[in-house]
Amino acid sequence: MGSVDIERHGRGVVRLVMNHPESGNGLGEAFRGMLLPAFEELFHDRACRVIVLASALKNFSVGGDLSRMDTLSDPKAGRERLTSAHRLARVLLAAEKPMVAEVRGHAVGAGAGLALFCDTIVMGESASIGFPFPKVGLAPDFAIAHTLPQRIGLARARQALLYARSYKGPEALAIGLADDVVADAGLEAKALERARELAEFSxxxxxxxxxxxxxxxxxxxxxxxxxxxxxxxxxxxxxxxxxxxxxxxxxxxxxxxxx
Incomplete structure (x- = not known):
C-alpha cells in the first residue's frame, strides 16, 4: 500500500520520505490522501522547522497515473480530480516552513510540480526533472505554470512547457531549476546539509x-x-x-x- 515516513534529524529538521511503490510516488488520489495529512501535521508541529521531501524509491515521483486517466473524459470527473489535487497544491503554496526537495531519478509532470513547491531543490547528478504534458495531450497542472516561471523565468518556462523539455542535473543547475547537483551517493547528505542551514535561522x-x-x-x-x-x-x-x-x-x- 505504501507509506509516508517521517524521520527526525535533530534541531527541527524533518525528512518526509515518500514510499508508494504501486504508483511510483504518483500523485493519484490514494497517495495524495497520504501526503496531505502528513504535510498538514508537520506544518502545525512546532518542533518541525524545515522539511526535506525525499523518496524511498528509485524515482522522486512519476507524476500523474496515466493508466487511470481514461476515466476522466467526462469534464465533471476531470474537474473533481483537479479540485482534489488543488487541496494539496494550496497547502504547499501557503507553507510557511521552508522545504528542501531531495530529487533522485525522475521527477516528472506533477512530480516535478511537487519539487517546485520546495524552496531549495537538490538533485542527484543522474536525476532529471521533466514536463512531458504536450506529449500526452495535456496542459500543465499542479500549479506548474505558476511555480516554474517563478523559478526559471517566463521565457525558459515557456520553452520547458511548450516543448516538453526534460532537464538532467547539470542543465537544471545551469538554468536555476536546481540549486545543488551532487553525486547520487551524496544526495541525502547534501539535502540534510541545506535543511540544517535553514534550521539555524529564525x-x-x-x-x-x-x-x-x-x-x-x-x-x-x-x-x-x-x-x-x-x-x-x-x-x-x-x-x-x-x-x-x-x-x-x-x-x-x-x-x-x-x-
Missing part, C-alpha cells in the same frame, strides 16, 4: 520572508507587507537574540528549546 522571520516572496510581482504589496512584518520582527525574541549574538560576536541560537 522560523518566525523565515515564515514572513516566504509570505513576502509570494507578493514579489507586486512592489506595492511587498511594501505594505514590510510595514507589518518588520515591526513584528523588531518586537520578537528572535530579533533580540540575533542582535545580542551580533554584538557578542557569536552564533545566534533561535528557538533554543528545540532539540
Amino acid at each position: 522560523s518566525h522571520t523565515t515564515a514572513l520572508t516566504k509570505r513576502m516572496l509570494t507578493l514579489s510581482d507586486d512592489p506595492e504589496a511587498v511594501l505594505d507587507f514590510e510595514a507589518t512584518a518588520q515591526p513584528l520582527c523588531f518586537a520578537s525574541e528572535d530579533f533580540r537574540e540575533g542582535l545580542a549574538a551580533f554584538r557578542e560576536k557569536r552564533k545566534p541560537r533561535f528557538d533554543p528549546d528545540i532539540a
Whole structure:
C-alpha cells in the first residue's frame, strides 16, 4: 500500500520520505490522501522547522497515473480530480516552513510540480526533472505554470512547457531549476546539509520572508507587507537574540528549546 515516513534529524529538521511503490510516488488520489495529512501535521508541529521531501524509491515521483486517466473524459470527473489535487497544491503554496526537495531519478509532470513547491531543490547528478504534458495531450497542472516561471523565468518556462523539455542535473543547475547537483551517493547528505542551514535561522522571520516572496510581482504589496512584518520582527525574541549574538560576536541560537 505504501507509506509516508517521517524521520527526525535533530534541531527541527524533518525528512518526509515518500514510499508508494504501486504508483511510483504518483500523485493519484490514494497517495495524495497520504501526503496531505502528513504535510498538514508537520506544518502545525512546532518542533518541525524545515522539511526535506525525499523518496524511498528509485524515482522522486512519476507524476500523474496515466493508466487511470481514461476515466476522466467526462469534464465533471476531470474537474473533481483537479479540485482534489488543488487541496494539496494550496497547502504547499501557503507553507510557511521552508522545504528542501531531495530529487533522485525522475521527477516528472506533477512530480516535478511537487519539487517546485520546495524552496531549495537538490538533485542527484543522474536525476532529471521533466514536463512531458504536450506529449500526452495535456496542459500543465499542479500549479506548474505558476511555480516554474517563478523559478526559471517566463521565457525558459515557456520553452520547458511548450516543448516538453526534460532537464538532467547539470542543465537544471545551469538554468536555476536546481540549486545543488551532487553525486547520487551524496544526495541525502547534501539535502540534510541545506535543511540544517535553514534550521539555524529564525522560523518566525523565515515564515514572513516566504509570505513576502509570494507578493514579489507586486512592489506595492511587498511594501505594505514590510510595514507589518518588520515591526513584528523588531518586537520578537528572535530579533533580540540575533542582535545580542551580533554584538557578542557569536552564533545566534533561535528557538533554543528545540532539540
